[in-house]
Amino acid sequence: MKSNEKILPLDHESRLVEDDHHSIRLWLRLLTCTNMIEAALRTRLREEFGTTLPRFDFMAQLAKVSEGLTMGELSKQMMVSGGNVSGIASQLESEGLIDRAPVPNNRRTFCVKLTEEGKQRFSEMAEAHEQWVIELLGHLSSDDQQRLMATLKRVKLGIADSLD
Numbered sequence: 071m072k073s074n075e076k077i078l079p080l081d082h083e084s085r086l087v088e089d090d091h092h093s094i095r096l097w098l099r100l101l102t103c104t105n106m107i108e109a110a111l112r113t114r115l116r117e118e119f120g121t122t123l124p125r126f127d128f129m130a131q132l133a134k135v136s137e138g139l140t141m142g143e144l145s146k147q148m149m150v151s152g153g154n155v156s157g158i159a160s161q162l163e164s165e166g167l168i169d170r171a172p173v174p175n176n177r178r179t180f181c182v183k184l185t186e187e188g189k190q191r192f193s194e195m196a197e198a199h200e201q202w203v204i205e206l207l208g209h210l211s212s213d214d215q216q217r218l219m220a221t222l223k224r225v226k227l228g229i230a231d232s233l234d
Contacts, residue, residue, distance in 0.1 A: 107206055114202050119195050124150070126199065128158045129184060129192040132168065138183035140173060167191055 112123045131147050132139060139147070145155045159182055162168040167188035173179040184192060210218070 107203070110206060111199065111202060114198070115195065118198060119191075121195065124148075124154070125158055125162065126192075126195055128155070128162065129167070129188065130196065132182060132184045133189070133192050133196070136183075138181040141170075141180050141182060144182060162188070 108123070115121050115123055115126055127148055128144065131144055141152060141155055141159065144159075145152045148155065159168060159170060159180075163170055166185055168182050169185055170180045170182050173181050207215070
């Protein structure tokens with residue numbers, strides 16, 4: 071190994087053998103990159119804001135919709151179970167970051183909104199989150215990013231076609 075080569079931690083790609091199909095290699099490379107970015111974001115959210123990525127995602131969904139969302143809508147948008155959403159909602163409500171109110175004419179459904187404190191807190195986290203992502207991907211040139219976005223769009227469309 072050359073003295074200027076960086077040693078990468080073991081990851082999904084470390085399972086590869088030379089004769090693995092390139093589609094498997096590509097899949098594991100994408101998974102590895104995603105997991106590395108996600109791990110960095112989780113660590114920074116925990117260290118700098120004392121929060122978790124699911125809580126950040128929960129608040130991000132609410133930040134997009136000023137009138138609020140039902141717990142069911144949040145569960146669907148976050149692609150997690152209702153129990154996960156309820157647990158996060160209880161934590162955020164106890165911290166004064168969200169309000170939960172029953173939906174008129176439906177006592178079993180709650181509408182959730184960010185409080186003013188929640189909006190401020192999320193704004194701070196979102197700004198930092200954006201900078202972290204820029205930092206993590208900043209080594210790519212603008213041209214590299216555009217090419218990668220175009221390629222990943224083709225990947226996404228191809229996958230969608232094959233699932234139909």
